[in-house]
Amino acid sequence: MRVYLAHGASGTAASMRPHVEGLERRGVKAQAVELPKRRAEAAVPVYEAAVLDWSEAVIGGHSYGGRVASLLAAQRRPLGLVLLSYPLHRPGQPEWRPRTDHWPKIDCPVLLLSGEADPFASINLLREAVGHLPQAQLVTYPRLRHGLQPVLDDVLDRVAAFVSDLGG
Numbered sequence: 001m002r003v004y005l006a007h008g009a010s011g012t013a014a015s016m017r018p019h020v021e022g023l024e025r026r027g028v029k030a031q032a033v034e035l036p037k038r039r040a041e042a043a044v045p046v047y048e049a050a051v052l053d054w055s056e057a058v059i060g061g062h063s064y065g066g067r068v069a070s071l072l073a074a075q076r077r078p079l080g081l082v083l084l085s086y087p088l089h090r091p092g093q094p095e096w097r098p099r100t101d102h103w104p105k106i107d108c109p110v111l112l113l114s115g116e117a118d119p120f121a122s123i124n125l126l127r128e129a130v131g132h133l134p135q136a137q138l139v140t141y142p143r144l145r146h147g148l149q150p151v152l153d154d155v156l157d158r159v160a161a162f163v164s165d166l167g168g
Contacts, residue, residue, distance in 0.1 A: 001079060001168030003058045003159065004051055006033040006065025008085075016062070018152060019084075026160040028168065033065070040067045047072050054078065058163055060111075063087045063120065063146065067099065074105035080166050082159055083112045085146050088126055091119035096129050103132045110136040111162045113155050115144025137162075 003023055007015050013032035023030035033050045035043045047068050051057045059069045060082030073081045088096045110133050116123045123140060130138045139158055141151050148155050 001056050001058060001163055001166065002029040002031060002053070003060065003082065003163060004031050004033050004047075004069075005082070005084075006035050006047060006061030006068055008061075008063035008065055009037065011062070011065075016065075018149075019062075019156065022152065022156040023160060026156060028160050028163050033061070035061075035065060035068055040064060040071055043068045044072050044075070048076065051078075056168075058082060058166065058168070060084065062148075070106060071102055073108060073110075074102040077108055079168070080108050080162060081106060081110045082162065083110065083114075084148055084155065085114055085118060086112055086121055086126070088121035088129060094122055094125055096125050100129050100132055103129070104134070107134055109162070109166065111159065112136060112138045113148060113158065114138070114140050115146065115148065116140045116142050117144060118146045120146055 005016050013034035016032035020030040057078045058080040059078045061069045062084040066083040066086050130136045
């Protein structure tokens with residue numbers, strides 16, 4: 001099994017290095033995915049091409065990368081989906097349905113990890129939205145905003161456990 005993780009809108013594959021290396025230290029094969037800077041829907045084919053073996057793939061990413069992975073998971077069934085700081089809505093604009101219309105089509109297990117003070121995912125709205133995923137687990141971190149770096153060890157422990165539970 002291999003975990004593919006894509007970066008946020010302001011990042012690159014290199015910005016996912018701490019995640020990849022941390023998962024590798026936990027015995028989980030991982031790979032960063034480089035995405036183009038464009039609409040999430042347009043980046044889906046690039047992400048899809050980066051996956052070497054769908055029978056062994058857990059996909060996901062941080063923010064924009066997670067959104068692209070979720071769109072892909074609605075089209076092709078990975079073994080699992082990991083969403084780190086999912087960008088549920090724009091800050092100050094609590095309309096989340098356009099960014100989750102595809103969620104009911106995701107039929108693999110999903111692990112979401114989010115800060116409770118994330119301006120891109122109001123915690124109450126995120127809890128409501130998660131109900132639209134058939135198989136989801138939400139883990140939140142008090143006082144954290146859009147980045148999970150301060151709790152990266154816990155995040156990676158939880159991702160490794162998620163992968164292990166999938167049989168990896």
